[in-house]
Amino acid sequence: MSVLVFISHGALANKHFSNVLNPAPDIQQVGATVVFEGIVRTDEAGRAIRALAYEAYEPMASNSLAELARDILSKHGLIAITVEHSRGEVAVGQRSFRLAIESAHRKEALAAMDEFIDRMKRDVPIWKTAIYI
Amino acid sequence: MTQSTGIRTGDRRHFSDGLHSHSHNANTVLHKEKDNGCYPLRMTIRVLIFGSLARELSCKEITIDVTAPATVRDLNQALAAKHPSKAAFFQSARLAVNHAFAKPDAPVQSTDEVALIELVGGG
Numbered sequence: 001m002s003v004l005v006f007i008s009h010g011a012l013a014n015k016h017f018s019n020v021l022n023p024a025p026d027i028q029q030v031g032a033t034v035v036f037e038g039i040v041r042t043d044e045a046g047r048a049i050r051a052l053a054y055e056a057y058e059p060m061a062s063n064s065l066a067e068l069a070r071d072i073l074s075k076h077g078l079i080a081i082t083v084e085h086s087r088g089e090v091a092v093g094q095r096s097f098r099l100a101i102e103s104a105h106r107k108e109a110l111a112a113m114d115e116f117i118d119r120m121k122r123d124v125p126i127w128k129t130a131i132y133i
Numbered sequence: 134m135t136q137s138t139g140i141r142t143g144d145r146r147h148f149s150d151g152l153h154s155h156s157h158n159a160n161t162v163l164h165k166e167k168d169n170g171c172y173p174l175r176m177t178i179r180v181l182i183f184g185s186l187a188r189e190l191s192c193k194e195i196t197i198d199v200t201a202p203a204t205v206r207d208l209n210q211a212l213a214a215k216h217p218s219k220a221a222f223f224q225s226a227r228l229a230v231n232h233a234f235a236k237p238d239a240p241v242q243s244t245d246e247v248a249l250i251e252l253v254g255g256g
Contacts, residue, residue, distance in 0.1 A: 038256045054255070055183055055184065056255075057181070057183060057229075057232075057248055057250070059232060060229060060232040060233070060248070060250075061255075063232065085255060085256075096256070097255065097256045117256055120255055120256060121253065121254055121255060121256055122253070123234075123250075123253070124253060124255050125183070125229070125248070125250045125253055126253055126254070126255030126256075127183045127184030127185070127252065127253055127254060127255075128184075128254050128255065129184065129185070129188070
C-alpha cells in the first residue's frame with residue numbers, strides 16, 4: 001500500500017494514464033486504476049474567469065491530504081493513492097487536481113474516489129478564488 | 134466569554150470562588166480575583182484566516198485578546214464577539230492549533246499558531 005501527495009505551484013502537467021501508477025510494492029495486484037482530473041472551467045457562478053487561484057495552508061494541507069489518503073486506502077482496501085494539487089494560479093482549461101486510485105477491482109476504487117473528493121472539499125485547508133476577466 | 138478589555142477600579146470586587154475569571158454585569162466586565170489576590174493574565178492570539186473570509190474582512194489574520202488559560206472554545210467566543218455580524222459563523226468555526234484541528238476544550242497558548250479552517254474548496 002502506498003500514498004503519494006504533491007502540492008505544487010501552477011497547473012499540473014498533462015499525464016498519460018500509463019505513467020500515473022504509484023510504485024507501490026504490491027502494484028502487481030492492481031486490477032483497476034481510476035484517475036480523476038479537475039480542470040478549471042471557463043466560468044464561476046455564470047461569470048467568465050481567466051483563472052482560479054489556489055491557496056494552501058502548509059504543511060497542514062499536505063499532511064491532511066496524506067492522512068485522508070491513508071484513511072481511504074485502509075477503509076476501502078486499496079493498493080495505492082496518488083494525489084496532486086495545485087497552488088497559485090491555474091488558467092482556464094488547465095488541470096489543478098489529480099487523484100489516481102489503484103485497487104484490485106473497480107468498485108472499491110470508484111467508491112473511494114467519490115469519498116476522497118467530498119472529504120477533501122470539507123476538511124483540507126485549500127481555498128480557491130476566481131480571477132474574473 | 135473572554136473578550137473583556139480590563140477592570141474598572143470602581144467596580145472591583147472580591148470573589149471567593151477562585152480562578153475562572155470574570156462575569157458580565159450590565160456594561161461592565163469584571164475579573165474575579167484569584168485566591169492570591171492577583172488578576173488573571175491576558176494574552177493576545179493571532180488567528181490566521183484565508184479565502185473568501187480574508188477577502189471579506191480585508192485582512193489575513195484576526196487578533197484577539199483572551200484571558201489565560203484559554204481554550205479553543207474561548208477563541209471562538211472572542212472571535213464572535215469581535216465580529217457580531219458573523220457571530221454564528223465564528224462560534225462554530227473550526228480552528229486548527231499548530232496545524233491540526235483542535236477540539237473546543239483544547240488549551241491554547243500565546244505561542245501557538247492558530248488558523249481558522251472554514252469555507253475550504255480544493256479540487
